[in-house]
Amino acid sequence: MNDLDTQHLRSAIAIARRAREHGNHPFGALLAGPQGQALLEAENTVVTSADCTGHAEANLMRLASRQFDAGFLAGCTLFTSAEPCPMCAGAIFWGGVGRVVYALGQPTFYDFLGPASKGLRLACRAVFAQGQKAIEVLGPALENEALEVHRGFWKSGRSVERPYNGPTPSG
Numbered sequence: 001m002n003d004l005d006t007q008h009l010r011s012a013i014a015i016a017r018r019a020r021e022h023g024n025h026p027f028g029a030l031l032a033g034p035q036g037q038a039l040l041e042a043e044n045t046v047v048t049s050a051d052c053t054g055h056a057e058a059n060l061m062r063l064a065s066r067q068f069d070a071g072f073l074a075g076c077t078l079f080t081s082a083e084p085c086p087m088c089a090g091a092i093f094w095g096g097v098g099r100v101v102y103a104l105g106q107p108t109f110y111d112f113l114g115p116a117s118k119g120l121r122l123a124c125r126a127v128f129a130q131g132q133k134a135i136e137v138l139g140p141a142l143e144n145e146a147l148e149v150h151r152g153f154w155k156s157g158r159s160v161e162r163p164y165n166g167p168t169p170s171g
Helices: 003-021 056-067 086-095 106-113 124-129 143-148
Strands: 028-032 038-043 077-082 099-104 136-138
Touching (some): 003 028, 003 038, 003 056, 003 077, 028 056, 056 086, 086 124, 099 143, 124 136
Parallel strands (some): 077 099, 099 136
Antiparallel strands (some): 028 077
């Protein structure tokens, strides 16, 4: 990782903080172009949109695929506050993004939530490995910073603000 990667990763964590402030699960994502310029960002909207697929990365991929073709996205990097869940990894794969950098890894997140937490515990690298194109993955990085936005939010596998049936790392 370089300094720009670290900067964008911290921006994704700040987006996660905004998602929490807006009443959603604390996850955020940012898309950077081939030259490293920030292009798009998205928050988790699971609660406010009443949409279980409203994960930050899935929301970002919806925006990105409407604005950019797969050829362009292959040169882009998706930065995310937490390791993409299997659903989001699929969206990233199908959208054609060539690189993913994440802060909080699934093992640390699920350890934080405790043994009763629910979710699809499948690493994004495992999902990407089943595809026919290479996606570079860096992470976890800045885990302690990324974990801070979750403190006080989750309680026994539920959102403090609104009960939720099983958080996912990018959920």
